[in-house]
Amino acid sequence: MGSVVLVVRLVLADLRRHKAQAAMLLLAVTVATATMALGLSLRGVSDALYEQTRAATAGPDVVALSGDTGPAVTAALASLADAPEVIAHHGPYRIVYATLSTRDSISSPVVVQGFAETPGAVNRPLVTSGRWVRSGGTVLERGFATALGVGVGDHVTIAGRSYPVVGIAVTAATSIYPWAAQVGPGGGPSDYSGLAWMTRADARTLASSKDLPVTSALDLKLRDPAAADAFRHAHRASDIRINFHSWQFTAVQDMVILGDSQPILVVGSWLLGFLAITGVAALAAGRAVEQTRRAGLLKAVGAAPGLIAAVLLTEYLALALAGDALGLVIARLTVPAIASPTASRIGDAPGPGGATVATATVLAVAVAVLSTLRPTLRAMRTATVTALSATAHQPRHRPWLTALSALLPTPLLLGLRLTARRPGRAVLQACSTATTVIALVALLTINAQPERGYGLDGSFALPNLRGEHDRRLMLAVTVLLVALAVVNTITFTWTTAMEARANMAVARTLGATPGQISAGLSAAQLLPSLPGAVLGVPLGVGLLSLFAARNAAEAPSASLLGAVLATLVATAALTALPARLAARRPVARILSAEAA
Amino acid sequence: MNVSSAVVRARGLVRTHGRGPGRVRAVDEVDLEVPQGQTLAVMGPSGCGKSTLLHLLGGLERPTGGEVWMDGRRIDTLSERALARMRRRSVGFVFQAFHLVEELTAAENVELPALLAGRSRRQARRRASLLLERVGLADRARHLPSRLSGGQRQRVAVARALVNDPLVVFADEPTGNLDTAATLDVLRIFEDLRAAGQTLVIVTHDERVAATADRLISMRDGMFVDDTRLAGTGTGTGTGTGTGTGTGWLGGLGGLIGLEG
Ligand SMILES: Nc1ncnc2c1ncn2[C@@H]1O[C@H](COP(=O)(O)OP(=O)(O)OP(=O)(O)O)[C@@H](O)[C@H]1O
Ligand SMILES: [Mg+2]
Numbered sequence: 001m002g003s004v005v006l007v008v009r010l011v012l013a014d015l016r017r018h019k020a021q022a023a024m025l026l027l028a029v030t031v032a033t034a035t036m037a038l039g040l041s042l043r044g045v046s047d048a049l050y051e052q053t054r055a056a057t058a059g060p061d062v063v064a065l066s067g068d069t070g071p072a073v074t075a076a077l078a079s080l081a082d083a084p085e086v087i088a089h090h091g092p093y094r095i096v097y098a099t100l101s102t103r104d105s106i107s108s109p110v111v112v113q114g115f116a117e118t119p120g121a122v123n124r125p126l127v128t129s130g131r132w133v134r135s136g137g138t139v140l141e142r143g144f145a146t147a148l149g150v151g152v153g154d155h156v157t158i159a160g161r162s163y164p165v166v167g168i169a170v171t172a173a174t175s176i177y178p179w180a181a182q183v184g185p186g187g188g189p190s191d192y193s194g195l196a197w198m199t200r201a202d203a204r205t206l207a208s209s210k211d212l213p214v215t216s217a218l219d220l221k222l223r224d225p226a227a228a229d230a231f232r233h234a235h236r237a238s239d240i241r242i243n244f245h246s247w248q249f250t251a252v253q254d255m256v257i258l259g260d261s262q263p264i265l266v267v268g269s270w271l272l273g274f275l276a277i278t279g280v281a282a283l284a285a286g287r288a289v290e291q292t293r294r295a296g297l298l299k300a301v302g303a304a305p306g307l308i309a310a311v312l313l314t315e316y317l318a319l320a321l322a323g324d325a326l327g328l329v330i331a332r333l334t335v336p337a338i339a340s341p342t343a344s345r346i347g348d349a350p351g352p353g354g355a356t357v358a359t360a361t362v363l364a365v366a367v368a369v370l371s372t373l374r375p376t377l378r379a380m381r382t383a384t385v386t387a388l389s390a391t392a393h394q395p396r397h398r399p400w401l402t403a404l405s406a407l408l409p410t411p412l413l414l415g416l417r418l419t420a421r422r423p424g425r426a427v428l429q430a431c432s433t434a435t436t437v438i439a440l441v442a443l444l445t446i447n448a449q450p451e452r453g454y455g456l457d458g459s460f461a462l463p464n465l466r467g468e469h470d471r472r473l474m475l476a477v478t479v480l481l482v483a484l485a486v487v488n489t490i491t492f493t494w495t496t497a498m499e500a501r502a503n504m505a506v507a508r509t510l511g512a513t514p515g516q517i518s519a520g521l522s523a524a525q526l527l528p529s530l531p532g533a534v535l536g537v538p539l540g541v542g543l544l545s546l547f548a549a550r551n552a553a554e555a556p557s558a559s560l561l562g563a564v565l566a567t568l569v570a571t572a573a574l575t576a577l578p579a580r581l582a583a584r585r586p587v588a589r590i591l592s593a594e595a596a
Numbered sequence: 597m598n599v600s601s602a603v604v605r606a607r608g609l610v611r612t613h614g615r616g617p618g619r620v621r622a623v624d625e626v627d628l629e630v631p632q633g634q635t636l637a638v639m640g641p642s643g644c645g646k647s648t649l650l651h652l653l654g655g656l657e658r659p660t661g662g663e664v665w666m667d668g669r670r671i672d673t674l675s676e677r678a679l680a681r682m683r684r685r686s687v688g689f690v691f692q693a694f695h696l697v698e699e700l701t702a703a704e705n706v707e708l709p710a711l712l713a714g715r716s717r718r719q720a721r722r723r724a725s726l727l728l729e730r731v732g733l734a735d736r737a738r739h740l741p742s743r744l745s746g747g748q749r750q751r752v753a754v755a756r757a758l759v760n761d762p763l764v765v766f767a768d769e770p771t772g773n774l775d776t777a778a779t780l781d782v783l784r785i786f787e788d789l790r791a792a793g794q795t796l797v798i799v800t801h802d803e804r805v806a807a808t809a810d811r812l813i814s815m816r817d818g819m820f821v822d823d824t825r826l827a828g829t830g831t832g833t834g835t836g837t838g839t840g841t842g843t844g845w846l847g848g849l850g851g852l853i854g855l856e857g
Contacts (some may be wrong), residue, residue: 413711417699417700420699421699502695503697503698503699505695506695506696506697507697507708507712508656508680508683509654509656509683509689509695510683510684510689510708510709510712510756511680511681511682511683511684511685511687511709511712511713511760512680512684512712513676513677513680513681514676514677514680515677516680516712586656586657587656587657588647588648588651588656588657591691591693591695592647
């Protein structure tokens with residue numbers, strides 16, 4: 001018990017002394033776990049929203065869609081309703097393919113379903129505002145209405161005829177906007193379209209007056225909803241072509257709009273976690289001397305090696321777990337906005353599931369353990385006396401580097417020698433830069449993808465919601481990645497400057513100017529950034545190719561080159577401030593402090 | 597501007613630390629002239645401002661008041677950058693704590709100021725090996741400082757201070773961390789430098805070091821309380837190599853090297 005008190009006391013003392021560092025670890029882990037939890041929650045939330053919409057709208061277990069209309073089709077569909085597995089049905093009903101325009105002259109393909117004025121037992125769209133269809137009025141599907149910016153009381157023009165919008169509703173019988181058509185005329189492919197309902201009579205009039213394409217559909221409720229796929233297979237061999245959409249199929253289709261969101265978030269969270277590790281590892285390494293000395297002190301007063309490891313790890317684990325909890329809360333709060341880009345589904349988003357919580361926690365613990373493993377092990381292994389007298393790390397001589405650097409201008413010479421001093425940190429800086437460039441490559445590539453708007457003939461009067469969602473998420477993830485990389489670069493430069501301050505002060509007594517010193521410190525960060533930035537491009541392209549569609553477009557090389565250059569310029573600018581601050585410190589004071 | 601042969605000159609030099617009641621006058625209205633070729637020893641109790649004085653004269657610290665002149669040029673008004681250039685060309689420092697760069701070998705430490713001053717790699721190497729030989733460490737050129745004794749490290753530091761052929765060498769308790777044998781090694785080098793006409797300002801607690809000087813200043817509470825010309829050892833003004841009068845940096849070495857044999 002006593003040792004627990006001791007561990008807690010030491011951890012608290014340490015946290016108090018290193019507030020900025022604690023905040024950075026907390027922030028990095030929060031961002032990484034929130035992103036990961038979001039990415040992993042999407043599927044569950046999408047399913048849950050579909051499930052709730054299905055329950056609220058008496059969603060069918062199977063929708064039978066025929067590409068045609070006429071007595072034969074109607075008879076074939078009607079015969080399905082008599083199948084023994086079926087306990088209730090709705091339809092067959094008409095689906096008319098038309099064009100809808102709003103008063104703001106936004107035009108979109110629309111499918112109009114002819115429904116009874118009193119809904120039946122199956123597929124009862126839930127009216128979320130206004131009322132259900134009546135003669136002369138139309139009800140718009142909520143996702144469609146939201147995209148159009150149309151509300152109850154507005155008028156829309158369908159196939160040249162004006163209809164008042166009497167209500168807004170949702171249904172689980174069709175895919176979300178803009179995939180409401182499900183099949184096109186003749187059973188062929190369909191365009192992005194919205195969904196509208198009218199009375200049966202109005203739908204019939206609409207179709208015949210303009211000779212519009214029409215298909216038929218039938219909604220079925222099965223005795224065993226889980227057997228929807230079996231029903232599909234059993235009734236496929238009909239002489240009239242019928243498409244069966246099971247409710248499970250529709251639920252999976254809802255994920256299509258999130259198809260890229262998940263990899264963006266999950267891969268983004270790996271990269272964020274990686275940056276968190278590099279940043280925290282650099283900080284931990286910067287403190288290694290102090291920690292080793294503290295371990296020596298503890299050993300000297302009789303603490304067991306286990307206690308020392310416990311103190312070092314507890315601090316980082318506690319911070320990482322706090323960040324994890326915070327990240328999960330943030331994910332919980334933001335997931336409704338991210339998991340449902342359209343308004344086609346209703347219901348509450350559930351919190352992250354057990355598997356998501358476990359995975360995010362594993363990520364947080366991995367950040368804590370990986371970034372502190374080395375200092376912890378070193379502190380445990382180092383003999384007490386050595387630890388007590390620990391000073392700077394053991395210098396290593398790299399003659400080839402010294403020889404090379406002698407040929408260079410002074411700042412590069414200093415930079416190269418600083419880089420050589422801490423090869424581990426140089427690698428971390430390179431990785432950090434590479435990660436930034438990977439994110440930028442992904443952002444540029446996503447922005448370079450060709451896409452069609454959801455409006456008529458691919459017009460962007462109705463924007464492509466999926467593409468917009470992807471770009472917005474990618475931008476958010478990139479901003480987070482760049483922010484962490486910025487913090488890392490500043491940390492690296494400052495740590496390097498602090499470690500090298502004695503040598504830099506000596507160099508100044510020997511006649512190096514403050515400008516040369518700060519340029520040298522910047523160069524020490526820029527030198528490893530250069531290969532990092534260059535490697536980031538192929539790494540980013542490679543990573544994207546794992547997820548991208550086969551026909552995905554590549555970002556223009558000029559913009560990739562621009563990203564690399566911008567990253568390097570930004571790194572140079574970011575290192576300039578801490579480097580200048582460090583180079584400004586009075587030489588005499590540093591030297592007397594070092595000698596003390 | 598060559599009013600006197602003074603290499604270093606200070607007028608009304610003041611340096612204070614802190615504010616209010618806790619204010620310390622580390623250096624208090626000091627006037628000083630160090631002629632070319634003079635070896636000046638500064639002694640005094642701990643905290644009397646010796647190190648501060650040295651830092652002010654060498655341009656490592658800025659005075660709160662007064663003027664500092666180096667080779668006829670006022671330096672207390674110079675920018676940091678110009679000060680750095682001045683140090684490169686005209687000043688060498690030796691510290692009690694050696695302050696060698698731990699990652700660099702003895703030879704590389706000595707080369708460093710030469711490279712900073714823009715010498716070619718070859719020139720720097722040749723100059724470093726001459727100087728290391730001069731301080732008796734030719735066989736240790738490739739050693740890292742961690743593998744050298746304190747006395748050896750200090751001799752490397754002296755060699756480093758000399759590599760750009762400075763007008764003046766400032767040494768702050770150069771033997772403070774050394775045992776008797778090592779102190780004698782360093783003293784012998786200082787003797788040689790003095791004989792060669794090198795201007796030297798040495799802050800020390802050690803009577804043996806002070807005894808090698810031409811002149812001894814005693815400090816107390818930031819002020820000079822005594823300024824004595826030491827008889828016997830002094831050679832007067834610099835008749836040696838005429839440093840700073842245009843002889844090349846390798847040319848200046850001639851006198852220095854010749855002394856050993
Ligand atoms: N950075 C500083 N801030 C405040 N006071 C300082 C600072 N540096 C020096 N001092 C004060 O200035 C005075 C002179 O210091 P200095 O280091 O020059 O003494 P010194 O004669 O070299 O002493 P020692 O023989 O112990 O090296 C001391 O009283 C010291 O406390
Ligand atoms: Mg002192």
